[in-house]
Structure formats: C-alpha cells, structure tokens
Amino acid sequence: MIGRRRRSRSREAANAHCFSDVPGTSNSVPKASQFEPEPDLKSDIENILSALQQVRQKTISDGQKESDELLSSTVAEIKALVDQAKEKIHADREALSKQTTKICKEYETALKEEAAKYKTAYEG
Structure with missing residues (x-):
C-alpha cells in the first residue's frame, strides 16, 4: 500500500x-x-469536419439502401412462400375433393346394394 x-x-x-x-x-x-487555432488550421479542421459529416451521411444513406434491399428481398421471399403454400393448398383441396367424390360414389353403390338386399329379404 x-x-x-x-x-x-x-x-x-x-x-x-x-x-x-x-x-x-x-x-x-x-x-x-x-x-485558438490559426486561421489556416481552423479552415482545415472545418473542411475535415465537413468531409466527416459527408461520410457519415453517405454511410447512413448506404445503410438505408442496404436495409431497403434486404427488406425487398425478404418481402419477395415471403411472397414466393405464400404463393407456394397457396398452390399446395389448391392441389390438396382438389385431391381431397376427388377422394371425397370417389368415397361418396362407393358408399352410394354400397347403400344401393344393401337396399336391394333388404328389399329382397323382406319382400320375398
């Protein structure tokens, strides 16, 4: 210590x-x-500060452009995924409709056969 x-x-x-x-x-x-800097030095410092401000604004502008581009590409990807999902849902809906129609026809045929058997059993 x-x-x-x-x-x-x-x-x-x-x-x-x-x-x-x-x-x-x-x-x-x-x-x-x-x-108190000399007048030439003061002018140089002001020019440097102005250049730094321009660089900062350009960086902000470039960052905004990159953000906009990223946002646009993300939106495009999301739209593509939504379109794929819509197409899949439409295809699945058509397949389900065909399958349901087929099953309904099979049940209708089976019901007609059972009705015919019932009629023959109880009428004859």
Whole structure:
C-alpha cells in the first residue's frame, strides 16, 4: 500500500510540472476554449469536419439502401412462400375433393346394394 501511495504521489507531482513552464497557467490543463487555432488550421479542421459529416451521411444513406434491399428481398421471399403454400393448398383441396367424390360414389353403390338386399329379404 505504501509503495502505491508513493507512486501515485510521484505521478501527481510529474503531472503538476507538465504545464508549470507554460506562461499564464497555474499547473492546470488548458481548456478547449483557450485554444485558438490559426486561421489556416481552423479552415482545415472545418473542411475535415465537413468531409466527416459527408461520410457519415453517405454511410447512413448506404445503410438505408442496404436495409431497403434486404427488406425487398425478404418481402419477395415471403411472397414466393405464400404463393407456394397457396398452390399446395389448391392441389390438396382438389385431391381431397376427388377422394371425397370417389368415397361418396362407393358408399352410394354400397347403400344401393344393401337396399336391394333388404328389399329382397323382406319382400320375398
């Protein structure tokens, strides 16, 4: 613990001396408002910030385009799946209808045969 305290005190002392030779400072870090860049440097910084803003807007625009493309492809895939499901349901419905018609005819034939047997058994 003692060794750590000494180290932190020595760091504080070193930091205090960093700005001791800068006129107008009292051992403190200068504030951003105290920093006045040269006019050329200020213009360069503004140009850099403008370029960064353009890059940011382009990135946002590209991201929006990618999102729109992803959304469009997803919608197309969903529509294709829905169309496939509709076709399958239609085919299944037709097969079921044919099967039901066949079974109804078989029952009708069986019912007619049983009716004929009943008639012969009880009339004759």
